[in-house]
Amino acid sequence: MRANTWAGRNKVEVRDVPDPKILNSRDAIVRITSTAICGSDLHLVDGYVPTMQDGDVLGHEFMGEVIEVGSGVPGDRLRVGDRVVVPFPISCGACAACAAELYSCCENTNPNAGIAEKMFGHPVAGIFGYSHLTGGFAGGQAQYARVPFADVGPLKIEADLTDEQVLFLSDILPTGYMGAEMCDIQPSDVVAVWGAGPVGQFAMDSARVLGAAKVIAIDKEPYRLRMAEQAGHVPVNFDEVDVRSRLLELTGGRGPDKCIDAVGLEATHGSAHIGAYDRIKQAVRSETERPHALRQAIMSCRSGGVVSVIGVYGGFLDKFPAGAWMNRSLTLRTGQCHVQRYMKPLLGRIERGELDPTRIITHTLPLDEAARGFDIFKNKQDDCEKIVLKP
Amino acid sequence: MDLVATTTIRKPASEVYTFWRDLQNLPTFMAHLEQIRTTGDRTSHWTAAAPFGKDVEWDAEITEETPGERIAWRSTGHADVPNTGTVRFVPAPDGVSTEVHVSLVYDIPGGAVGKAVAKYFGEEPHQQLDDDLRRLKQVLETGEVVRSDGAPWGKRARKEFPQRPAQPLSDAELEKGADA
Ligand SMILES: [Zn+2]
Numbered sequence: 001m002r003a004n005t006w007a008g009r010n011k012v013e014v015r016d017v018p019d020p021k022i023l024n025s026r027d028a029i030v031r032i033t034s035t036a037i038c039g040s041d042l043h044l045v046d047g048y049v050p051t052m053q054d055g056d057v058l059g060h061e062f063m064g065e066v067i068e069v070g071s072g073v074p075g076d077r078l079r080v081g082d083r084v085v086v087p088f089p090i091s092c093g094a095c096a097a098c099a100a101e102l103y104s105c106c107e108n109t110n111p112n113a114g115i116a117e118k119m120f121g122h123p124v125a126g127i128f129g130y131s132h133l134t135g136g137f138a139g140g141q142a143q144y145a146r147v148p149f150a151d152v153g154p155l156k157i158e159a160d161l162t163d164e165q166v167l168f169l170s171d172i173l174p175t176g177y178m179g180a181e182m183c184d185i186q187p188s189d190v191v192a193v194w195g196a197g198p199v200g201q202f203a204m205d206s207a208r209v210l211g212a213a214k215v216i217a218i219d220k221e222p223y224r225l226r227m228a229e230q231a232g233h234v235p236v237n238f239d240e241v242d243v244r245s246r247l248l249e250l251t252g253g254r255g256p257d258k259c260i261d262a263v264g265l266e267a268t269h270g271s272a273h274i275g276a277y278d279r280i281k282q283a284v285r286s287e288t289e290r291p292h293a294l295r296q297a298i299m300s301c302r303s304g305g306v307v308s309v310i311g312v313y314g315g316f317l318d319k320f321p322a323g324a325w326m327n328r329s330l331t332l333r334t335g336q337c338h339v340q341r342y343m344k345p346l347l348g349r350i351e352r353g354e355l356d357p358t359r360i361i362t363h364t365l366p367l368d369e370a371a372r373g374f375d376i377f378k379n380k381q382d383d384c385e386k387i388v389l390k391p
Numbered sequence: 392m393d394l395v396a397t398t399t400i401r402k403p404a405s406e407v408y409t410f411w412r413d414l415q416n417l418p419t420f421m422a423h424l425e426q427i428r429t430t431g432d433r434t435s436h437w438t439a440a441a442p443f444g445k446d447v448e449w450d451a452e453i454t455e456e457t458p459g460e461r462i463a464w465r466s467t468g469h470a471d472v473p474n475t476g477t478v479r480f481v482p483a484p485d486g487v488s489t490e491v492h493v494s495l496v497y498d499i500p501g502g503a504v505g506k507a508v509a510k511y512f513g514e515e516p517h518q519q520l521d522d523d524l525r526r527l528k529q530v531l532e533t534g535e536v537v538r539s540d541g542a543p544w545g546k547r548a549r550k551e552f553p554q555r556p557a558q559p560l561s562d563a564e565l566e567k568g569a570d571a
C-alpha cells in the first residue's frame with residue numbers, strides 16, 4: 001500500500017510499504033477513505049518529539065471502512081463493511097484509566113511504556129503514527145491501517161454524513177471541545193483562546209455551544225482570525241496589539257474568565273527576549289518547549305479563573321509563572337484528549353447542526369501529495385487551515 | 392542481584408494468584424523465560440533463553456504458598472543461575488484491583504556463564520522486570536500481550552527502546568519473527 005512516512009527531520013515521503021495485518025485478536029483493518037494532517041504531526045516532523053524512525057507511517061486522524069476484524073472483536077460491536085471514525089488514542093477499555101474514561105492515559109496500549117515513563121513519570125496510551133514514545137503504531141496517512149482494540153475505540157457512522165463532517169471526531173473536534181469543557185463555562189463567561197488553528201477554532205465553537213457570553217480568538221495570521229470572526233468570535237491579532245491590554249479592554253479590566261491554550265509547544269510569539277531565550281534553550285535541548293502562550297494565558301486570566309491547556313507539550317518547560325498561578329487562585333486543567341468519551345455526544349451535535357466541522361477545511365489533496373500538504377500547512381501558505389488527504 | 396517491581400491489575404487477587412500459580416503461564420509475559428514445565432505439585436523445570444546459544448535451565452520448587460496471597464519459590468540442585476523469588480498479591484484500596492509485588496534474587500556466578508548472564512540481563516534489569524509486569528497486566532486485563540508495528544513480537548521484543556520502524560510487516564518479516 002501507499003503510506004506517508006517520516007524520512008528524517010523535516011522530511012516526509014509517500015512510499016510503498018507492506019499492507020497491515022492482524023497482530024492481536026481485537027485488531028481490525030480499515031481501508032482509509034479520508035485522513036488529515038494535524039498540527040502535532042509538525043512537531044514529529046520538526047524533530048521536537050524524539051524517537052521517530054525512518055519509515056514510520058504518520059497520521060492519527062483517519063476514518064474508513066472495516067475490511068477485516070480479528071477473532072476477538074464481537075460482531076455486535078464491529079463488522080466488515082462498517083464505516084468508522086478511529087480515535088487517535090489506542091485504549092484497551094479494561095484498565096483503571098479506561099474505567100475512569102481517561103482513555104488517553106490507558107495503561108495497556110503502549111508497548112514502549114518504559115521510555116514514556118522516563119519522559120512523563122507514568123506511561124500514556126499508544127497513539128497512531130505518533131513516535132515510538134507512544135508505542136510505535138503505524139499511522140493512518142495510508143491506504144490501510146491496523147486498528148488495535150477495535151471493539152473499544154472506533155465510532156460507527158450510520159447516519160448519512162460526509163467524511164468531512166465526521167473525520168475530525170478522530171482528534172481535533174473532541175480536543176477543542178474538551179478544552180472548553182475543562183473551563184466549566186458559565187453563561188456570563190468571556191473565554192479567550194490562544195491559537196486559531198483547527199483545534200483553537202473548535203475550542204471557540206465549543207465554548208459558544210457550552211454557553212459562553214463572548215469568545216476571543218488570539219493569533220497573528222489574518223486569515224485564521226478572519227475564519228474565527230466569520231464564526232462569530234472576537235479576533236485579537238498579537239502582531240498588532242498588546243494582548244494583555246486588549247484582553248483587559250474587552251473584559252472591563254477583569255481579564256478573561258477562562259483561557260484556553262490551543263497552541264502548545266509551537267508558540268512563536270511574545271516579547272522578543274523571552275522568545276529568544278526559549279529558542280536558544282530549545283535549540284540546545286535543555287528545554288523542550290516554547291511555552292509563551294501558556295505564560296500569557298496565566299498572566300491574563302482573571303483571578304479565580306481557569307486556564308485549560310490542550311496545546312501539545314512534550315517535555316519540560318521553565319519560566320512557568322507559578323506565582324500568578326498560586327497567588328491568584330487559578331485552576332490549571334489539561335489533558336491529551338480522551339476522544340472516546342466525546343465521539344458519540346459530538347456526533348449528535350454535528351447531526352443536530354450545532355457544530356459544523358467542515359468550516360475549517362481549506363485543502364483536499366490526494367495522499368500522494370502529502371509532502372506538499374505538509375509544506376503548505378507548515379508554512380501557512382495559501383491561507384491553509386486544515387488539509388484532508390484522500391488515499 | 393536483587394530486583395523488585397510492582398504493578399496494579401484490575402482483577403481480583405484470587406484470579407491473579409490462580410494465573411501465576413500455574414507457573415506455565417509465566418513465559419507468556421516474562422521476556423527471558425522460554426518455558427516452565429511443572430513436574431510435580433510444587434516442583435517445576437525452568438528454561439530461559441541465553442545469549443550464547445545454550446539455554447539456561449534449572450529445577451525449582453515452591454517453598455511457600457498462601458492461596459490468593461503469596462507464592463515463594465527457589466531453584467534447586469545445580470542451577471546455572473541460582474535464584475529465588477516471591478510474589479505477593481495484595482488487594483488494592485479501590486476494592487477491585489490487586490497490587491502485585493514481585494521480588495527476585497539472582498546469584499550471578501563468575502566465569503563465562505556468569506558474564507554472559509550478566510550481559511543478558513542488560514544494563515536495565517529493573518526495566519526488564521517492570522516490562523514483564525506490564526505484559527502480565529496486559530494479559531490479565533486485555534487477554535493478550537499488546538503488539539505495535541514497532542514492537543510486533545510482543546514479549547519477545549526484549550529490548551523495548553530500539554523498536555523497528557512503525558510500519559506494517561512484510562510477509563517475510565512475519566515469517567522470520569523476533570530473532571530476525
Ligand atoms: Zn491531531
Ligand SMILES: [Zn+2]
Nearest residue numbers: 092095098106
Ligand atoms: Zn486501558
